[in-house]
Amino acid sequence: MKQQTLNRVWAKLVLMSLQRAGVTDVCIAPGSRSTPLTLEAEALREEGTFPLQLHTHFDERGLGFLALGLAKASEKPVAVIVTSGTAVANLLPAVAESRLTREKLILLTADRPTDLIQCGANQAISQRGIFGDHADTKCDLPSPSETTSPAWLLSTLDESLHQQSLTGGSLHINCPYPEPLYGELEDASEYLSPVSTWLDSQTPYLSFVSAHDNALVLADTFINERWHAAQQKKGVIIVGRVIREDRAAIQTLADRLAWPILCDPQAGRGSDFAGFDGWMQNPACAEFLAQAECVLQFGARLVSKRLGQFFDGFHGEYWLVDNHPGRLDPRHRQQTRIIGNPASIASQLCHTASAIRHANWAAPLSFASQAYMACVQKHAFNGDQLSELAMAADFPHWLLEDSDLFIGNSLAIRLLDMCARLPERHVYANRGASGIDGLIATASGVQRAQQKPMVCLLGDTSALYDLNSLALLANNPYPLVVIVVNNDGGGIFDMLPVPQESKDAFYRMPHGFEFSHAAAMFGLRYQSPVSLEAARSACLEGQTHAGTTLIELRVPAGESGAQLKALFADVVKTSLC
Template structure:
């Protein structure tokens, strides 16, 4: 067979394997060397309408688009790129995927080995390019009739099993020799060993897993439930959040909710009220901490866990280590929803210390009232955070950017019940727009997104992914002329603007126009809320630019912290 035919056959077997492993979304960037994969992906989608094709001209944005799609489902998402630096542009998405366990499959085209490191065009060394950021790597040989299709299906099947079991990224490197184009030849003799598999619809390899009874994993629960404890809700989905809330209600323990938990609690604003000595002293009376989900935003809560000396449980499906304090404790690698239900099922009728921390509810209410008074009714970052919960339409998803955006909501907002998405693995500012676009494509629901100006500038290319959007998207960009997070950090004052904040003096009106997006620049807090509500109710993307004075947010927060430290909250 000609190389062009064999290239296509291998690409077909790979993509069929991916489809049978649950892949329903394939993201493709332009390129010639990846032609066999691109053409077979298109053919697969034509045969199977449940397989969707997504395209983007920027490989870095494409990787984050796939990451967003993967956040909405337990199915893996495939990415196809050409050879060379196109592959390197996927590293940021791979790094995030490793930390947060979204399932990504990188199908990277490559030159054959004889064209590497010899001056050939668009050829770099791609072996090991993702380093530890990819959980599994399959570095294929160039397609050859000497290599059985059974071997190809088997090695891909084993890699897919590892991906489905543990999450993260799976890198399949495909070195295709030329010619890349041409009519397909008859390949029936080559495919004969796998004819039975081709005629079916099952994966090439099947695996089974034993399920442990959660009750046998939690032998200490009968004693711990009668102690003074707190529950911490980190990143989780809505069903898990509801189960954790029910557990908290029956236990009578304080529930501290990270913004990624999807709904606030009666103890909202703890990142700030923990700076109050009375509140901190009361919380330190706890003897048990059960944390559901990792990647907490609050610095103060992280410090509390660091210093905590009692029984500590951390529950998350993520198989890796999620405790940066490296403390002794019980790590339960399991579904949050199932564990919360099991703990509630194991409760006795009257836990001895129910309601022990209820005074912190009063502290939260007093803090939020004080915050509302301090923020006032003028448009600022602090007032935005204080009122943000009312800007979200029921049924909309929320995507929160990194840096100051997520910290502001953690400090000042009790979120309503909604699905919340964020990139809190590496917590970088790259690829946020692309990730949100992927989430919305996967969910097909209205979305409210909030992010900073530097983050938006970093991912400006990805505004193209929000053009021709059939679903409502309100993209709120807080423009404080640079990296406002550095106002909260002890960076050198004389170098702050030059090397940290980096003021840009730019407006996003022209960017919105360039990509055909609607644009609003509200001047008041009321106008900002109206713009957000309207944008979540009409198809298409609206960029809503909130312009605030540089440095004002940092000054407001420092003054707030000082007030709270001396306030009478309980």
Template structure:
């Protein structure tokens, strides 16, 4: 490998950092404009093995990269200039930490002599992300007095830690002027002598390994298979995991409860409408016959399921590939830190103990009740039909607040393979559009659909500008109920004026002019049939198509509450 000739040490350090990332598997780099970050930006731009993505808004850029890293299941790098540009990445970094997404933050910074002296665009960036990274370092200022070995060792140590504990890392890079090629020039050939073997090798600088990753089986696994168990599946990162777990549950004969984030909710063996059925005393009584709950994945959407798990007397065993605590009800149980595939291989099924036929009969009764809700265009009808309408092998990104709850409660089961993405770490409404664009950018051979609320879309409106970078279709379905309709499901103050002013925040806006401003295709269907036709047409249009569904503010909350009163009356 031969570096591009660098005229100053700052540019050379930028090249070494980017080359180190590439040798450790990084292919995609996301940048926002800035001057101090020039050494990193030019190095990324010039590298033949880097795919470059840009956004003018650092907050959106962070989520853009987050979505891409989720779709890749691999690290991506983010480059920003100094100052508040770095701080704008904070929400995306928090989400990445909570959902174990490998972001690499490269922040440019001023050297020591320009700190705390009133220098422009200089803030304290050391440890700026606090506990929301798995590793961070404040590099020494780029200098010929500091060997290149130091730089490579520090950067690759962070990458190694990230491989062991998925999550964001932060590398703060201090550059002293000059850092433009046209400025002062130096002969730096002698500086690289100490790393010549690395330059020639094409391999990472540090080649570390860890101990055995074999999974010890549960000592009483043979006995456990003879019990009445249920399988609960939360957020997964790969659709193949959902398929493997469904087959595992079916071979055991145990009921299967799959969260919408598992990408397997519609499997024929899954109980699709358990959230609503938990309103039914007989269903709860049947479910309470379980002696064992085996949970894979985390961050369940259904509050009713979380409550059930906190009340059941069944033994809990949870398998997840990270060390973070993910039991909000602090349930006593056995927690296994392991990847799903090797855990399943270590626990072959040799007992078939089917039970829970009444649970599946209840699920069918609930499906019939949902089918009786009519075909009027509503948030409910969109959420219920979306998995049926979305193509096989496509991606669905589901926004927070009401959309993800509607999908988890009511999505129609089907046999299609659809990758489901969410940002359910901090469950924020910021950056959802940018994250969906990141997913669509990586999965450019298949369409992506984003189901998002109006307030969430307003929060990230400028990320509509990313449409020009898309080669495939991203269909944005905006559920416009004029504000935060989710609050209608909560026990707000009886004074409607207070509820509106402090919680729902009605805005009275639509998105037609926003679509026009960003040059997007825009439709506003008036019926479910129109929506389905518009959606089918949008799936073949490159770039973003915005489909706006305008509904009364209380429509969904009233429908959910009405269904909740009907569920206990079902004959199971």
């Protein structure tokens, strides 16, 4: 059988295995060596046995983050096809993020055959293990050969896919294809005869069953006893990255226990204790919260620096509930670690809650939240003047009821954490590595999976870093508003105690750019409002029209840092609780 036929047959078997494991989205970058995978992906989409959407981008780094966003919102594995060489290396930032936040990426990297590696061949680098520990699962295929049974290929793939289904994270499948890559294809029925029954079915090649899928966590006597004891303590519920349905179940539990609930921006809804990253800077509030004897945390990856400081001094009982396995506590404290669905665990805990001893013990902190938010408004609002602090404090009014929210890293997410009580929404962010790379591409992937209006808030340096990915937002069939807060560089560094003479040159790095030409280049609507009311109106209007609107909020460099320092100085000396 000709090599080009074998290459295509193996590519088809790989992609069929992925389809049957639940893959419905494939992200493709251009390249020659990846031709067998690209053409077979197109053929399977046209065949239509399983639904398959193909997404393309010329930038592999952005493509990886596009896939990350699709996986984040759909909660399904997403495949990525790239050619050989440095194209593969450009996937590393997205793979590193998936390692920490457990989205399922399947990286199909075309490669040169072994005899062309490290011998001066063009576009050939060492790709095996290129992602190191950042890829949780690895599958290094040999070059397609008639001496290797298709049954071996299918069982090898399904073992790797099953492992990924258990742990999440990225699966790297390296696919070395010898030339020729093109040419007339032959009949391969004889070679495929050992798996003919599978080809005519719609099931995975291997089936796996877990006996523990529906276990009740409180059926464990040790956990049950600890939970009954914990209810007699002064408790706090902390909510990190969870989905909207989890947040509702956790609220029911908080109401049942009458414990304070501190919600990260990623929690999908604020609480009566909003702004804790600010009011915890008040000594009386910090001292009051320090009475807590038990912390029950749902979801990890917390934004608040002040919560981290609280944990540094906390010596009580600690529970952490998260879907994802692995270590999620950077302080390595003794804990009750529950790996499971947060909504299910919260419901079980709520069902068995009784005789709460210290109900409403932290009610004064809800009044502290109100007083702190009033303080925020005093510092944020100066008539209708547009500032970063005013934007953050007013931001809950910028979202339509059906819109999702994607929050960038650096100062954007911290401002919302400090200054806003977010309404109930689906909220997404890249808070694994918390990098500023790939944010626009990730937001695009999230919206493609959700197919709903969305607002994406990020800073100017983040936008410049991912400018290529604005191409993904052209011809967008859904309303998307990208808000770029342009404070001429890394505004978050204004809070660092570094020498003033070094701050601009080595931290803030002012750029002097504006984004109207970038929006025009990619065919996006563009607005640059100069007042708070105009900015809010532009954002609300953009959520009602198909297509992408880029809203640039131009604010003075250094202003947000000065406002935050003044706010915090006021909070420290104000009576809040």
